[in-house]
Amino acid sequence: MRFLFLLLTLSLFSFSSENDKEKMQWDENRKLTWADFQGRPQAGNDFVASTNSGISFSYSFRIENGKLDLDYSIQSNFYPKLSWYKRGNVSDYILEHEQTHFDISELFARKLRKKMVETGFSSNPKKEIDAIYQKNEQERRAFQNRYDAETDHSKNPEAEYKWRELVKTQLDFYERWK
Template sequence: MKILATFLFILFSVSPEGDAIKMQWDENRQLTWKDFRGQPDQGHSYVASTNSGVSFSFSYKVKNGKMTMEYQVLCNFYPELSWYKPDLVSPYILKHEQTHFDISELYARKLRKAMEETSFSNSPKDEVNKIYQNLENARRELQTKYDFETDHSKNEPVEIQWRRFIAKELKQYERWKS
C-alpha cells in the first residue's frame, strides 16, 4: 500500500500571506536596506523589523513495508513584511537585522540535521511535527533572547558577542546548509 503525504509549514513570527515575496538566505549576500520594503510601524519604538523564518515541506511513502522520505528546508526573509525607518537606521542596525535572519538560518540547519539523523517510523507525521515544533519554539525563544540581551541592538558589547556566537553556531552546523 502506498501512502503519500505532503505537509508545508511556514515558520515565522508574523504570518505573511501565503504567496508573500521571499528571499532565501545566502551566505554570499547580506541584507541591504533596499530589501526592507514593508511600511514602518510608527507605533513601535524599534527602528527596523526583520520578518524571517523557515519553510519546511516533506513527503513520504511506504512501499513493501519500507518508508522513504523527501524534505526541503529553506530559510526565508520576507521583504514586504520587513521594514525600517530611514532617518533612524545605520549599518550597525542593519547588521542587527541580518543577525535575526542568520538565527533563522541556524534553525533551518538544525532542522535539516534533525531530519537527517532521526529514524522515523512508517507513519512519521507526528514525529516530524514534534521535531518542527521543538525547533520552531527554540528559534522564537532565541530571537526574543537576542533582542532582550542586546536591548534591540542598544547594548553594543553584547550585540558583538551575539554576532560572534551566531557566526560560530552557523559554522558548527555548516554541514547542513542548503
C-alpha cells in the same frame, strides 16, 4: 495542445517569479541591504527596523515495500514586504543586527535539517516530523527573543557583538547542514 502546454508553462514561470518577490532565501554570499526592507514601519513602534524571517518546511513520504521514502525541503527565508525600517534612523550597525536575525533563522534551518537526517522515523512519521518542527520553531523564536532581550534590540553594543560572534560560530558548527 502545444499552446496549452506553453500557456501552462508560462503561467508557472510568472507565478514563480511573483512568488520569489515575496521571500528571499538565505545566502551566505548575499547580505541584507536596506533596499530589501519593503514593508511599512508600524505606527507607534519604538523600533527603527524589523526583520521578518523564518523557516519554510515541507515534506512528503510514502511506504514502499515496507520501507519509508521521505522527501523534505527546509529553507530559511526573509520576507521583504513584512520587513521594514524607518528612514533616517538606521545605520550599518542596525542593518547587521537585522542580518543577525536572518542568520538565526538560517541557524535553526540547519538544526532542523540535522534533526531530520539523524532521526529514525517510524513507518507513520507525520506526528514525529511535526513534533520535531514545532520544537525547532519554539527554540528559534526563543533564541530570537533572547537575542533582542540581551542586546536590548541592538542598544547594547557589547552584547550585540557577542551575539553576532555566537551566531557566526554556530553557523560554522552546523555548516554541514546548510
